[in-house]
Amino acid sequence: MYERPAGIENSRIWIDGCFDFAHHGHAGAMLQARQIGRELFVGVHSDEEILHHKGPVVMHLDERLAAVAACKWSTQAVPDAPYVTAPWFIDKYGCQYVVHGDDITTDANGEDCYQEMKDLGRFVVVKRTPNISTTDLVGRMLLMSKEHHFQPIKESLTGHPLFTKQEYLDQFTTYASDASGLRPGSGVYVHLGGKQESLHELVAPSDATKQLYDTVFYIDGTFDVFHPGHIEALRVVKERAAAAGAAVVVGLYDDWVSNHTKGLNYPIMNLLERSLCVLQCRYVDGVILGAPSSATPEFFALFPGKVAHVFSGSAESPHPAVAAISVPIGPHKYDNINTSFIVTRVLDNRAAYEERQRRKGWKASHEAQLKDQDAS
Known part of the structure; x- marks a missing residue:
C-alpha cells in the first residue's frame, strides 16, 4: 500500500512534523524522504498547533526550525505548516508527494492527519525509526532513568x-x-x-x-x-x-x-x-x-x-x-x-508534560487501531 509512484525520484518531496527535540528519528525520516526525491521541503508545525493537537512543546518554533534547517538532507525548512497536511499548502512549495513513517498520526479529533493525501494518491510510506521519540526523551527526564x-x-x-x-x-x-x-x-x-x-x-x-x-x-x-x-x-x-x-x-x-x-x-x-x-x-x-x-x-x-x-x-x-x-x-x-536548560524547561512544566505522556498513551492505542484498518 502507498507504493512509490513512477518518476518520484525527479519530484520535490514534502515531509512535516513537530520536530520537538530534533532527534535521530526525525533525521531518519528526512533521510529516507530525501533518498527518494530530488529535493526535500520540511514543514514545521507552530507551537500553537502542536499544543492543540498533541500537547505543549519543549522547543519553540524558531529553535525547531534551526534544527531542521541544519539537517543535511533538508532543502528548506517551512514554518507554520498545518498539523493536518493539506494539498493546497504543499502545492505552494511545488511538492508532489508527502512522506511519512509507517505509523499513524492523528489530530485532536482522532482523525488521520494524512487521510486527504492518501486519498489523492500523494502519500508515500517510509520506515519509522524504532525506539526513539520526543515522548521517550521527556520520559527519561521525568523518570531519571539510565x-x-x-x-x-x-x-x-x-x-x-x-x-x-x-x-x-x-x-x-x-x-x-x-x-x-x-x-x-x-x-x-x-x-x-x-x-x-x-x-x-x-x-x-x-x-x-x-x-x-x-x-x-x-x-x-x-x-x-x-x-x-x-x-x-x-x-x-x-x-x-x-x-x-x-x-x-x-x-x-x-x-x-x-x-x-x-x-x-x-x-x-x-x-x-x-x-x-x-x-x-x-x-x-x-x-x-x-x-x-x-x-x-x-x-x-x-x-x-x-x-x-x-x-x-x-x-x-x-x-x-x-x-x-x-x-x-x-x-x-x-x-x-544547553542540555540542563532544556531539562529544566521540562521539569518546570512537569504536570503539563506528564499529561502529554498520558495523552500519548491514549493516542498510541487509537493510532494502532487506525493503522490496522489502513493495512486491511
Whole structure:
C-alpha cells in the first residue's frame, strides 16, 4: 500500500512534523524522504498547533526550525505548516508527494492527519525509526532513568554492542552519507584508549571529505539532546573551517564519561543517539566516538590530518595540553541554551508534560487501531 509512484525520484518531496527535540528519528525520516526525491521541503508545525493537537512543546518554533534547517538532507525548512497536511499548502512549495513513517498520526479529533493525501494518491510510506521519540526523551527526564546508557569504550571494539550489532553499524554508515543520502560523506571513528591508543575507522569518508581532513578544526563534548546551542556553535565552527579549507571533526564522549562528569541520569541520549544526531548535521565532516575528555597532542597525532584549532564554548580552554591551539567560539544566537536548560524547561512544566505522556498513551492505542484498518 502507498507504493512509490513512477518518476518520484525527479519530484520535490514534502515531509512535516513537530520536530520537538530534533532527534535521530526525525533525521531518519528526512533521510529516507530525501533518498527518494530530488529535493526535500520540511514543514514545521507552530507551537500553537502542536499544543492543540498533541500537547505543549519543549522547543519553540524558531529553535525547531534551526534544527531542521541544519539537517543535511533538508532543502528548506517551512514554518507554520498545518498539523493536518493539506494539498493546497504543499502545492505552494511545488511538492508532489508527502512522506511519512509507517505509523499513524492523528489530530485532536482522532482523525488521520494524512487521510486527504492518501486519498489523492500523494502519500508515500517510509520506515519509522524504532525506539526513539520526543515522548521517550521527556520520559527519561521525568523518570531519571539510565537504562539507555551504553557501557564504556575501552581498549577494543570486541564485545561492545555498538560495534558488534549490524543494525548499529548500518546506522552509522547511513547517517554518515552525503546531502543526497545516497553516497559516502562523513567519516566515523572510534577512539580506543590504553597502552596502544588508536583511532579505528568505522565508516570511511568520501574522497572529497578525506581531502578536507588535511586540516582539522576540532570540537568535542557530550552533545546531549542535540539542540540549537550545539547547532549554532557547529555552524560558527564550520563557517571558519570552510574559509580555511578545513574539516569539522566532532569528538563525542561515551556515556560513562558523560555521566561521571554530569551525574544524575545524564546523558539523556546515549552515545548511539547522540552520534547519529551529530552525523546528520550539515556542519559536521567527521565524528570520533569515545573521544577523551582531555585532548592531548598524542590523541591528535592519531588523526588523518593536522588539528589546527580546538574550539570550545568557554573563554578558557578545557584542554590544557593543547591550549596553544584552542579558540573560543564566542557569543552566538543560542548560547543561552544547553542540555540542563532544556531539562529544566521540562521539569518546570512537569504536570503539563506528564499529561502529554498520558495523552500519548491514549493516542498510541487509537493510532494502532487506525493503522490496522489502513493495512486491511
